[in-house]
Amino acid sequence: MKQLALSKVYQLLEPGPVVLLTTARKGRDNVMTMSWHMMVEFTPPLVACIVSSADHSYAALRATKECVIAIPAVKLAQKVVAIGNASGRDVDKFKTVGLTKVPARAVAAPLIAECFANLECRVVDTRLTNKYSLFILEVVKAWIDPRQKNPRTIHHQGYGRFAVDGRTITIRSKMP
């Protein structure tokens, strides 16, 4: 994996792909599927996300204030759903689903080798966590897999139905 400039992180999350979120606590790693996230600031990149208190990852995220957002291409869709359907309370999802952990640089949560991008994050604001399970994260390090060219991401429409990225259009714009 190759480092990605933090100023480019928004280009990965702004399109709204389904992502995976990893945490590590007391020597136990976990991974969940997440679709409720958005960019908050370009640089340093801030991201908001919802991790429900019903999710096993919630306690780890609150306690350690660290996580990794890993972005899967469509070829991982079956694994993404399998992760969404299981709980880290019961099983080690990295093993049951078959994903490869790679140590991160700045956080204890692991990167996922099969994902085309991995974002190491720290929780920087929890003011809305009690009420909405909303966390503000800062991306402190970003990685990209240069071997995965033009990865197509998936976008959840509910009940296991996903839109896959199709054609790309470019329209002259003044916006970043």
Added chain:
Amino acid sequence: MKQLALSKVYQLLEPGPVVLLTTARKGRDNVMTMSWHMMVEFTPPLVACIVSSADHSYAALRATKECVIAIPAVKLAQKVVAIGNASGRDVDKFKTVGLTKVPARAVAAPLIAECFANLECRVVDTRLTNKYSLFILEVVKAWIDPRQKNPRTIHHQGYGRFAVDGRTITIRSKMP
């Protein structure tokens, strides 16, 4: 336009499409392009979004605490970019870009006739607005255009480059 059950709203926003946001203040309507939004709660549907204080819509949203999120299909992509490149300070974008306003039911901000979905929203939490320009909205009424079948949405990757929804895949899932 036909009413949509509020419990289905997340299925429209969770995939992360580019949306339009309308406001109305002192008899002046405005519309902006927005990509930084996410679901926060299923029912009643809560949405978080970033409306920068540099945007002309910011003051209207803060003052009136009302807006409409309108979701365009790919056929409106040129207009979406034109809206993103102009400011309501200077022009009436509904006129210059050519979009049709329709009165909303619960808020003063207008619906957009050409969009396949319109969500009437009220601001319900501004605790993170000063620091991050982050607003928590509640969707109080939702409309869908039944004539637009299987609309393909657009997802911004930066600098006017968009991924258009391609094929749809469905994987058996326990998740909503």
